[in-house]
């Protein structure tokens with residue numbers, strides 16, 4: 312089946328018992344096991360016993376994301392960062408990981424504070440440079456953690472080549488696929504990645520109303536390792552939030568198709584604005600590594616960034632835009648303008664930020680479902 316069909320039918324998880332087109336919300340923490348104590352039930356084991364270990368609504372979501380990404384097992388967590396932390400929880404003190412240097416600010420923070428304290432070493436590299444990745448791999452390296460397009464400058468990593476480096480080194484490749492979603496990029500199925508992570512808070516949920524994280528493993532063996540942490544740490548997604556995420560997923564293609572078109576229109580128009588210094592969007596002709604992105608993804612996505620010429624122009628834009636919410640997050644039906652230096656990357660030291668090009672003039676846009684023409688008019692007015 313094509314992905315558009317898988318999305319609509321939540322990969323076939325709808326309720327077989329009743330025919331309901333929507334997976335029921337099983338608001339239950341425990342499941343009666345008495346049948347296994349009866350003579351006629353000897354040997355019968357119910358699939359579910361306790362909701363931290365498994366819940367039918369969550370399972371439907373986990374099955375859906377595994378099918379969408381082409382992995383064997385999926386796992387749902389209470390947030391994207393819970394998914395990141397739980398996946399990193401499969402490693403041990405003394406292990407080393409290589410990460411992309413301009414990854415999501417919260418991932419950067421948890422790796423450089425919490426995991427560092429527990430003895431998981433890390434080296435951040437410019438992951439658009441394959442030699443840098445290769446050079447960073449050490450004898451105790453266990454994983455390569457990528458995000459492409461990166462956040463917030465949309466830098467591209469060649470997934471196929473990077474995952475091949477990981478495979479040759481015998482280490483696990485992990486890709487945060489939040490920006491692209493499985494509709495636009497499938498690193499396990501197409502590019503040889505071992506684990507895919509999502510903040511489903513973003514495009515998968517899609518309505519700015521749920522916090523959720525997902526992880527998908529390429530193999531049963533890796534899946535089991537993630538499951539041990541999921542069940543052990545317990546940062547699981549509740550049944551209602553699982554259901555909201557399943558509902559969001561049904562309209563992913565329709566939303567993202569429109570949002571991507573709008574993002575492309577905004578990127579083009581911003582390029583022509585005299586107060587704009589630079590626009591970062593993989594859909595723009597001449598964008599660095601556009602050919603790499605085009606070869607590994609099915610579209611440029613609905614997130615772009617731009618730099619104004621002065622800090623004042625950036626601050627004025629955020630205050631004056633009437634259609635874009637000046638907010639963190641992305642991927643919702645509402646257009647959002649983020650200011651990375653004060654929001655997603657506030658925890659990154661200033662010097663480090665500036666080295667990466669995350670300046671006071673940088674604004675990240677997540678295109679929503681408003682009428683594109685209204686957004687263009689609004690943005691032009693806000694830019695002056």
Ligand SMILES: *Cc1c(COP(=O)(O)O)cnc(C)c1O
Pocket residue numbers: 390391392393415417418458462487489490509510511512513522523524640
């Ligand atoms: C938002 C985000 C996360 C973290 O997800 P939460 O749901 O906010 O915990 C991780 N990676 C990327 C790329 C994100 O955009």
